[in-house]
Amino acid sequence: MALLILRRNLHGRTSSLLQARLFSRSPEAAPAEDPRRRTSEPKPIEKILVANRGEIACRIMRTARRLGIPTVAVYSDADAGALHVRSADEAVRIGPAPARLSYLSGASIVDAALRAGAQAIHPGYGFLSESAEFAQLCEENGLTFIGPPASAIRDMGDKSASKKIMGSAGVPLVPGYHGDEQDIDFMRLEAEKIGYPILIKPTHGGGGKGMRIVQSANEFVDSFLGAQREAAASFGVDKILLEKYITRPRHIEVQIFGDKYGNVLHLNERDCSVQRRHQKIIEEAPAPNVTSNFRTHLGQAAVSAAKAVNYHNAGTVEFIVDTTSGQFYFMEMNTRLQVEHPVTEMIVGQDLVEWQIRVANGEPLPINQSEVPLLGHAFEARIYAENVPKGFLPATGVLHHYRPVPGTSSVRVDTGVEEGDTVSMHYDPMIAKLVVWGESRSAALVKLKDSLSKFQVAGLPTNINFLRKLANHWAFEDGNVETHFIEHFKDDLFDDSCHEKEAYEEAIYGAALVSACICNKEHSNFREGFPGGNGLNSIWYANPPFRVNHCAKCVFEFQWDDDYDSTGSKPLVLSLTYQADGHYDIEVEGEGNSLGFHVKVTYLGNRDFRVEVDGVSIQVSLATYEKDLDKHIHIWHGSKHYHFRQKLGQPLFDDDDSQHKPSFEMASHPHGTVVAPMAGLVVKVLAKDGMRVEEGQPILVLEAMKMEHVVKAPSAGHVHGLAVTAGQQVPDSSVLFSIKVSNSFTTNFFNESTNLNEDWLTISPDITHRNSIQTIKNTSK
Incomplete structure (x- = not known):
């Protein structure tokens, strides 16, 4: 099967025909054989099993589809109907919901690949992507592991061993203890030698799992034991290392790539300093406010690190940069594709998953170091299901409304979910990655802000509003980032008290829009996507005295949920009068506020409305769903998003009929x-x-x-x-x-x-x- 491969330029258009390669054997030329026959000889790649889930599985499948290569999905019971399963050509169940019984079961995944007739396995990131044992198991069964060799994963996966290798290669290291001795009393003495504060890290895995910052000796034992427990649960190895904690660090990493012929290059660097819980949430490439000399030396150190372990395929060398001295130190190497790889793709105009497949199939790198471009600037914002006011705790629930920002030549959304899908407790709570590109950092930042304001999610809490606050913060705009950015500017990012009155008045406006849109939806006999519908369930039927050519009044009571107000929701009461000319007169009463609006509404379909408020026309989107004995209502207009609640079964009533007025007491837990x-x-x-x-x-x-x-x-x-x-x-x-x-x-x-x-x-x-x-x-x- 001969494939014509086209390289896309930065803006996604086909720029030139680069090469025509015989990518795999013709099916007719292949000898008949049992697809489950085990052999140590890897075959040319004709079908790929993707050993992952969510957005990265979908992203790998898109590239494979473009290359004409069929894909096989694997899924647990919790993911039977997931998007990555629907996106693949085939799908194989590998176990129940817990990851250890499904996505971490290497034997089950290899067996699925053999049964499906796949020649290669792409591990994505997380799960088994950095398991040397899994890479070895693939090789032993004649399967191509689309990633580095097992030896490199083993060398770099053990952070203690990797630091010894890096030290021998001349790569700068942070002072610390990276040895094999794990006795807690011995480790406590080593911590004292290094000097507090220290950083406790598992020697295997990544993503900040098990990581602890220890400020003093009396915190050491609990932190050490907790790190060991988490490391064992996540990676199956509880080995720990200690490092001096740099108090004002930046996290800058370098994307490297090698082929099987000894060629290694870097594709510029990424800044991943903005983090919460040691996990990145906004990444950008290239790193802001660094010199070309710094960039050159950083890239050279990354290439040296890769060559020291005979590396091939995609990898990332992570460095910690001391902002006080400007010195960089090797932190770790991730022997896989990173979550944030799209920002690198945007500034070099290359598909790194395609590179991975080609290198795994024995092809050389398509360019050399001098041909690597640096085009513009890119940002990635990770959109999570999480509760920001509660310390970014992960959230679960149904995506009742999911409308990502539309993709363009410079805006990209990588996602693994669709509207109606469930974010479960079993896996990572990431919903999507929003990636934007601009000719300069400032231009890219404008697109990031705009795209975040248009990204609509309802059904569970997300970090979208928080990401918007980050993107709009003056220090972030200036590129003055470090890993403590969120904590350093927490008053700016979490305290909205100075804007409380303004936000409340805007919420009143939003509530007026909601009531008008709901009434228009009912009154116009539409019911798509909105609980309640028309006919005998219509609010106009259920709430006399509505008559043709007469006014009708309804009263709405909402609770406004402010994402950043820890005092809880605020009540709003709206009286809406429908006029014979099709307008609504709305009066809103809140906490010391009373406002009136003259509104006309036109339903556009797909939950969108054109609303004219006191002569000014705007477009809004509305989503409603039922959860926890409440009807939840979300409305978006411009860059604003509001979330209101009503008690289920609350009648709408003529405002003289006060006997039907419902109570809005919030459920509470017993004292203490x-x-x-x-x-x-x-x-x-x-x-x-x-x-x-x-x-x-x-x-x-x-x-x-x-x-x-x-x-x-x-x-x-x-x-x-x-x-x-x-x-x-x-x-x-x-x-x-x-x-x-x-x-x-x-x-x-x-x-x-x-x-x-x-x-x-x-x-x-x-x-x-x-x-x-x-x-x-x-x-x-």
């Missing part, structure tokens, strides 16, 4: 209750019911989406109602335990001051989540 901040698995219980504890003392450890969270006592007292056990799954917001205050002064104070009948410490769920949960682990890069 600490609840689960997310659905997850109880990994360890550190206390017993009735046990006396101090404020901040760890009570139990939860795990979800490869992340551990320590749940601590919010106050001194006695643990009450602790019924969960290790290995138990707990739902989101389920009761974990309560703290009974035993201090007589505190008890008397509460009893006398608040008339409480019990001596329980009153803690709102929001405060409990914020103060009692400590995130100590993150998902993969």
Whole structure:
């Protein structure tokens, strides 16, 4: 099967015919054989099994499809209907939902490839992508592993061994201990020799999993044991290394590529400094505010690192840069394709997955170092299902509304989900990667801001608004980034109190738009995508006195959920009068605010409306769904997004009919209750019911989406109602335990001051989540 391969230029257009290669054998020329016959001879690539899920699986399949190569998906029970399964030519079930029984089962994946008749396996990133044992297993079964050789994965996967190799190759290293001895007392002495603060890291894996910053000796034991536990759970190896912690670092990495003929080059660098929980959320290429001399030396060091382990295929050499001295140090090498590889693709105009397939099939690199371009600037923003106000805890749920920004020649969205899909607790909570390109950093940043404002997701919390805040921050605009950027500017990024009045007034405007659009939808006898519909369920039927050629009044009560306001939702009451000429007169009452609007609405289809407000025409999008006894309503207009809630079953009523007015009291937990901040698995219980504890003392450890969270006592007292056990799954917001205050002064104070009948410490769920949960682990890069 001869394939004509066309290279696309930076803007996605075909620029020239570069080469015609015989990429694989003709099916007619291949001898008949049992597809499950095991052999050590790798075959030319005619079919690829993608040993991954989500957006990276879909991204690999797109390139394979362009090259004319069929693909095989693998899936767990939780992913039976996932987008990557629907995107492949074939799909094979490999096990139940837990990753260790499916996506981490190398034997099952190799068996699936042999049964499907695939010649190669692409591991993507995460899961088995950096497993030397899996790469070796592929080779032993005559399958081409689309990645580096097992020896390179083994050398660079062990961070202790890799640092020794890098030291011999002359690559700068951070001071630390990278040896084999793991006795905790020995390691504690090594930490003291290095000097606090130190960084504890697993020797295997990546993505910040198991990483701990230890500020003092009294934190060492708990941090060390926790890092070992996470490392064993994530990578199957609990070996740890210690490094001096650089207090003001930048994280800059270099994309390298090698072929099987000893050629190695780099494709410029990426800055990945903006992180939360040691995980990147905005990456860019090239790195801002570095000199050409720095760039040259950094690239040379990365190439030296790759050559030291006879590397071929895609890899990334990560460096930590001390912003005070400008010195860079080798941190680790990721022996796989990175999540953020698209920003490199944008500035060099190449498809790195195509390079991976060609190199794995024995072809040389298509260009040399002098031919590597540096074209413009690119950003990638990772869009996650997560609850930002609760410390970026991962979220689960259904994507009731999912409308990514449209792709263009300079805007790209890599995603592994579609509207209606579920983000589960079993895997990484990434929804999509938004990638933009511009001729300059400032031009690219404008596109990033605009694209984020148009990216619509409803059904579960996301970090989109937070990403917008990052992109609009003055220090980020100036390119003054470091790994503590979010913590350093937390007051700017999380505190909206100075804009609270303005935001509330805008929410009132948004609520007016919502009520008008919903009424228009009902009154126009449309029902697509909106619960409630028309006919006997219509609000106009259910709420007299609507009559033809007469006015009709309805009253809406909403709760406005402000993403960054920890005080909770705010009530809004709207009175809407439908006029015979098709307009709505709307009066809104809020917290000390009363505003009126004259509105006309036209439904455009696909949940879009044209709304004329007091003579000004705008276009809005509306999404509604039901969840947790509420109807949730999202509206987007321009760069604004608002989220409102109504109680299910709440009638709309003429404003004189006050007997139907519903109550909007929020559900609350009993006094002193600490609840689960997310659905997850109880990994360890550190206390017993009735046990006396101090404020901040760890009570139990939860795990979800490869992340551990320590749940601590919010106050001194006695643990009450602790019924969960290790290995138990707990739902989101389920009761974990309560703290009974035993201090007589505190008890008397509460009893006398608040008339409480019990001596329980009153803690709102929001405060409990914020103060009692400590995130100590993150998902993969």
